Amino acid sequence: MSTNVNDTNVTIDQTRSTLHSVSMSTTLGKVMPRIPALMSLKKTALVGALALLVSACAEDKPLNTFEPRGPRAEAIDKLMQPIWVIMAIVFVLVVFGTIGLAMKNRVKPEDYDEDDLPEQVHGNFKLEIGWTIAPAVLLAAISIPTVVGIWELEETNSDPAAGECRANADGARSGELDVMVIGQQWWWEYRYDIDCDGFFEDVDGDGEIYGPNGAGGDLDDAEWPLNIALDDDDLVIANQLVIPAGEQIDLELTSRDVIHSFWIPRLNGKRDTVPGRIHTWSLEADEPGEYTGWCTEYCGLSHARMRMSSVALSGEEFDAWLDNQLGLAEVPSESDEEVWAGYQLFQANCMSCHVVNDGNLSYGPPVVEGEELPDLEPGTVKDFESALTAGAAPNLTHFATRTVFAGAIYSQYAGIDADDDNIDVGEYFELSVDDGNPDGDYRLNAAILKRWIANAPDQKAMAPEDLRGMPAFPALSEEDLDHLVAYLATLD
Ligand code: HEC
Numbered sequence: 464m465s466t467n468v469n470d471t472n473v474t475i476d477q478t479r480s481t482l483h484s485v486s487m488s489t490t491l492g493k494v495m496p497r498i499p500a501l502m503s504l505k506k507t508a509l510v511g512a513l514a515l516l517v518s519a520c521a522e523d524k525p526l527n528t529f530e531p532r533g534p535r536a537e538a539i540d541k542l543m544q545p546i547w548v549i550m551a552i553v554f555v556l557v558v559f560g561t562i563g564l565a566m567k568n569r570v571k572p573e574d575y576d577e578d579d580l581p582e583q584v585h586g587n588f589k590l591e592i593g594w595t596i597a598p599a600v601l602l603a604a605i606s607i608p609t610v611v612g613i614w615e616l617e618e619t620n621s622d623p624a625a626g627e628c629r630a631n632a633d634g635a636r637s638g639e640l641d642v643m644v645i646g647q648q649w650w651w652e653y654r655y656d657i658d659c660d661g662f663f664e665d666v667d668g669d670g671e672i673y674g675p676n677g678a679g680g681d682l683d684d685a686e687w688p689l690n691i692a693l694d695d696d697d698l699v700i701a702n703q704l705v706i707p708a709g710e711q712i713d714l715e716l717t718s719r720d721v722i723h724s725f726w727i728p729r730l731n732g733k734r735d736t737v738p739g740r741i742h743t744w745s746l747e748a749d750e751p752g753e754y755t756g757w758c759t760e761y762c763g764l765s766h767a768r769m770r771m772s773s774v775a776l777s778g779e780e781f782d783a784w785l786d787n788q789l790g791l792a793e794v795p796s797e798s799d800e801e802v803w804a805g806y807q808l809f810q811a812n813c814m815s816c817h818v819v820n821d822g823n824l825s826y827g828p829p830v831v832e833g834e835e836l837p838d839l840e841p842g843t844v845k846d847f848e849s850a851l852t853a854g855a856a857p858n859l860t861h862f863a864t865r866t867v868f869a870g871a872i873y874s875q876y877a878g879i880d881a882d883d884d885n886i887d888v889g890e891y892f893e894l895s896v897d898d899g900n901p902d903g904d905y906r907l908n909a910a911i912l913k914r915w916i917a918n919a920p921d922q923k924a925m926a927p928e929d930l931r932g933m934p935a936f937p938a939l940s941e942e943d944l945d946h947l948v949a950y951l952a953t954l955d
């Protein structure tokens with residue numbers, strides 16, 4: 464469980480920072496009058512220094528690299544600690560040395576004589592050699608642990624396809640878990656290699672990979688495995704990466720459109736996701752909890768709204784989660800009128816982009832950029848690569864089990880702030896899995912969800928007309944939206 468900033472802490476910290484800045488301002492007050500040129504800057508400098516100081520006092524912030532919650536992030540933090548010390552020493556020497564020397568050697572106004580030039584010196588061999596060699600030695604020294612650290616961070620588990628993997632289709636869970644991360648404008652897709660065949664290639668081992676419409680291809684020709692349609696044996700989810708705590712999860716990162724960067728600061732550093740390439744990376748969380756992150760490579764319109772969420776569950780919770788995710792979505796019964804109406808609306812309006820795997824999927828004709836979306840039979844899934852957002856829309860099969868949606872910018876549940884760290888993730892998650900959407904704090908955030916479905920581009924800058932993002936649905940009535948939300952809430 465993530466520990467948290469509580470109110471008392473904040474108060475103490477603020478008091479501390481105020482005290483700090485008071486003493487700092489008095490020091491500045493003594494120094495500054497002696498530097499007349501800086502006098503006018505005094506206030507600005509003070510405000511700036513204060514702002515920096517106060518911002519540094521934030522504790523337990525979800526994007527804080529210096530509060531590692533897993534071995535990888537810890538390694539980075541440990542590497543940084545001594546470097547901070549070295550940097551601080553260099554900073555103090557250089558800055559205060561310069562200021563000190565300037566003040567010491569300053570000509571006093573009463574001594575000032577226009578013709579009295581200071582002694583002219585040209586070069587100082589010893590000093591120059593010294594300040595060339597010293598930084599070089601320093602950087603060389605720092606580079607050793609840095610390079611070793613980079614190598615260590617590159618290390619992944621042994622090839623999961625060669626041995627056992629964490630989650631086998633037959634229910635055996637032994638080796639490590641392998642997840643493919645696909646960045647796209649402006650959300651994340653996660654594919655779990657459940658049958659341990661190395662992702663989505665050659666699912667049944669006959670040398671063919673299956674594309675949309677059942678089109679096969681030679682495995683050797685597969686430059687990268689993105690054009691392969693969803694395989695029922697594996698798991699595709701979106702926006703929330705669920706992992707077991709205390710285990711190293713290997714990731715293979717790529718992108719469908721532009722370069723993004725995957726970053727969950729409390730678990731590991733950043734790694735770019737580049738179209739056409741696969742980068743490896745890994746995550747490990749010491750404890751169960753929610754760890755948030757942000758896309759850190761500018762990727763267009765809604766880059767700022769491309770967040771990520773990773774939830775670490777205890778081993779048992781994770782197994783239960785996985786079993787649930789591997790199940791099909793239920794087709795609602797006609798007697799449940801509202802849900803049934805929502806299901807019908809979903810089939811008609813949403814299935815052209817979104818997948819809800821209820822066991823009745825078939826692939827429709829490829830969609831061509833710039834052309835009208837084809838009318839599809841209910842239950843037909845469009846070919847993945849040509850679906851929207853340069854490839855696809857989030858898989859919604861178990862939508863209601865996620866705690867966040869839309870690039871993790873919204874919380875799914877009323878009364879829960881997606882930015883709030885202080886939630887019992889296990890409980891939160893269990894409730895969403897076991898009971899659907901119970902009353903109380905864990906109610907489905909219907910208002911936000913309705914607003915999203917009615918007009919997603921209004922919530923998050925997108926360009927659906929250019930196949931980037933989700934279109935608005937002005938034709939849907941308030942009642943339609945209620946029905947759609949009622950249906951989505953059953954996808955647990
Ligand atoms: C033209 C393709 C397209 C259609 C049609 C479409 N969507 Fe979407 N939808 C998207 C894309 C793309 C996203 C991801 C947007 C983002 O977060 O940046 C999305 C996101 C969502 C999400 C959030 C999912 C998550 O896990 O983050 C929900 C819920 C959703 N859509 C519901 C619907 C419903 C309901 C309909 C039918 C009324 C619908 N969508 C129709 C493309 C589409």
Ligand SMILES: [Cu+2]
Pocket residue numbers: 646647649722723724758759760761762766769
């Ligand atoms: Cu991005």
